[in-house]
Amino acid sequence: xxxxxPAARYPAAFIGRGLFPIYIQLATIFRRLxxxxxxAVGRQVPTHEQLGLxxxxxxxxxxxxxxxxxxxGLLRAYRKRGTFVMTKPARQEWYDxxxxxxxxxxxxxxxEIETRRASMPRQLPFTLTPSKSDGSGYRLLRRIHRRRxxxxxxxxxxxxxxxxxxxxxxxxxxxxxxLVHDAEPNEMAHANATLTFxxxxxxxxxxxxxxxxxxxxxxHQRATATGGGILMDSTSYFRGDCVxxxxxxxx
Amino acid sequence: xxxxxxxKSARRRARIEKAARRDLSGNGLNDGIPIYAQLILHFRHxxxxxxxxxxxxxxxxLDLAAEFGVAxxxxxxxxxxxxxxxxxxxxRGRGTVVIGRPRNDLWFSVPAAWGPLDPERGQLTAExxxxxxxxxxxxxxxxxxxxxxxRYGVVRRLVKREGVPYLVGATYIDSxxxxxxxxxxxxxxxxxxxxxxxxxxxGATADQSVTVDVADAEIAYLLDIxxxxxxxxxxxxxxxxxxxxxxxxxxxxxxxxxxxxxxxx
Numbered sequence: 298x299x300x301x302x303p304a305a306r307y308p309a310a311f312i313g314r315g316l317f318p319i320y321i322q323l324a325t326i327f328r329r330l331x332x333x334x335x336x337a338v339g340r341q342v343p344t345h346e347q348l349g350l351x352x353x354x355x356x357x358x359x360x361x362x363x364x365x366x367x368x369x370g371l372l373r374a375y376r377k378r379g380t381f382v383m384t385k386p387a388r389q390e391w392y393d394x395x396x397x398x399x400x401x402x403x404x405x406x407x408x409e410i411e412t413r414r415a416s417m418p419r420q421l422p423f424t425l426t427p428s429k430s431d432g433s434g435y436r437l438l439r440r441i442h443r444r445r446x447x448x449x450x451x452x453x454x455x456x457x458x459x460x461x462x463x464x465x466x467x468x469x470x471x472x473x474x475x476l477v478h479d480a481e482p483n484e485m486a487h488a489n490a491t492l493t494f495x496x497x498x499x500x501x502x503x504x505x506x507x508x509x510x511x512x513x514x515x516x517h518q519r520a521t522a523t524g525g526g527i528l529m530d531s532t533s534y535f536r537g538d539c540v541x542x543x544x545x546x547x548x
Numbered sequence: 549x550x551x552x553x554x555x556k557s558a559r560r561r562a563r564i565e566k567a568a569r570r571d572l573s574g575n576g577l578n579d580g581i582p583i584y585a586q587l588i589l590h591f592r593h594x595x596x597x598x599x600x601x602x603x604x605x606x607x608x609x610l611d612l613a614a615e616f617g618v619a620x621x622x623x624x625x626x627x628x629x630x631x632x633x634x635x636x637x638x639x640r641g642r643g644t645v646v647i648g649r650p651r652n653d654l655w656f657s658v659p660a661a662w663g664p665l666d667p668e669r670g671q672l673t674a675e676x677x678x679x680x681x682x683x684x685x686x687x688x689x690x691x692x693x694x695x696x697x698x699r700y701g702v703v704r705r706l707v708k709r710e711g712v713p714y715l716v717g718a719t720y721i722d723s724x725x726x727x728x729x730x731x732x733x734x735x736x737x738x739x740x741x742x743x744x745x746x747x748x749x750x751g752a753t754a755d756q757s758v759t760v761d762v763a764d765a766e767i768a769y770l771l772d773i774x775x776x777x778x779x780x781x782x783x784x785x786x787x788x789x790x791x792x793x794x795x796x797x798x799x800x801x802x803x804x805x806x807x808x809x810x811x812x813x
Contacts, residue, residue: 495803509586513778547662
């Protein structure tokens with residue numbers, strides 16, 4: 298039977314490669330072991346000597362990695378008694394990214410959408426061409442979604458101008474697709490959503506209060522009119538640590 | 549002498565730690581990642597997303613140093629790395645030009661239905677990382693409902709597509725299914741194929757969740773990406789009609805290879 302202890306599954310081969318100091322690499326492995334429960338909360342972790350042998354690094358490196366997790370509050374070292382797991386990395390409650398029309402029209406009760414600016418866009422994304430039939434242009438809404446006060450998503454939404462013509466402030470708090478659906482209930486022919494993944498640039502990081510390069514999920518929603526042309530084209534940048542797509546795949 | 553070396557290494561550590569605490573965006577800890585490594589990720593992303601256009605010059609060393617508030621040497625160190633990757637070329641007196649883009653045309657769309665996750669199986673090659681009758685079910689990122697089976701067999705694979713590593717997948721299968729279908733079959737087949745064949749699958753329900761995480765040292769090594777680079781985690785779990793978790797799978801993908809497309813209306 299294959300050995301399935303952490304030592305076997307995490308051979309030392311990959312430690313020490315790449316850009317990062319070894320103790321930082323080691324810390325990511327320890328963090329994962331705590332996260333997936335292999336190092337259970339309340340339990341003692343192997344000694345520095347044992348870990349050094351397992352991962353093929355010296356005990357000083359182990360100590361530095363452990364120190365990093367001690368500072369994060371995940372581990373605690375007791376003199377003479379060893380190192381124990383205190384808690385798991387904090388996990389926020391999931392925010393479910395909508396993948397159905399019903400969900401996309403709705404805003405969860407604890408989420409508030411603020412439209413910070415509605416303006417004539419200086420430039421339209423190449424996916425949008427101003428509809429020629431009625432000569433109306435687009436408005437760009439810059440929006441921020443907050444869950445219990447914490448920014449969770451930045452949205453740039455291009456809406457056909459007539460959709461939000463004379464919209465009341467209360468209306469502007471609704472999900473973008475709902476704005477279209479309310480204003481033109483019969484005109485929406487298609488709507489689709491695409492989710493991709495990336496990392497936060499400086500501005501996104503600042504506004505979402507996350508680190509540069511932190512993972513983000515990018516939701517692109519688009520609604521097409523029956524007569525052709527785009528009613529709405531919206532791009533939302535979600536902080537990656539608390540969003541998911543959840544679906545039943547077999548009823 | 550030893551004291552001096554110790555002092556020197558303490559100073560060095562203090563310096564690294566200070567850098568680690570200093571987040572480029574000014575938002576607190578960034579997992580102790582050296583600044584040049586953060587810059588590499590950021591710059592590479594600029595190229596991947598086409599914000600730095602192939603064939604055109606990137607901003608000057610001076611501009612980049614000013615933008616991030618770091619020393620020019622740090623920026624140079626990061627750019628040197630990308631140059632060795634063949635993404636940029638610095639030309640004396642003429643600036644630094646983008647000459648390549650990291651390959652990201654291997655993406656696939658995560659389906660919202662039971663069945664295979666990845667398309668075009670023919671181009672895939674798998675390497676078994678772990679195979680055994682006694683898998684320790686991980687505490688999953690998305691919590692699992694249902695009661696646990698007594699034991700799970702586990703298969704963990706590194707999957708490459710056209711030679712590019714793109715997935716580390718682990719499948720945990722109720723031992724009753726392993727006995728019913730046979731361990732050989734589980735070694736060979738994809739997780740979903742094995743589970744489908746079982747009588748326990750009748751009347752079973754399955755859910756899927758897609759979340760984002762960052763690569764730890766092992767995943768970074770296996771997928772040949774940078775530590776802390778984003779990865780996409782696709783989890784699937786199957787509950788039989790009695791509410792027992794008969795299968796759980798977790799795939800960790802390179803994030804630039806995965807997208808989700810859904811028709812809303």
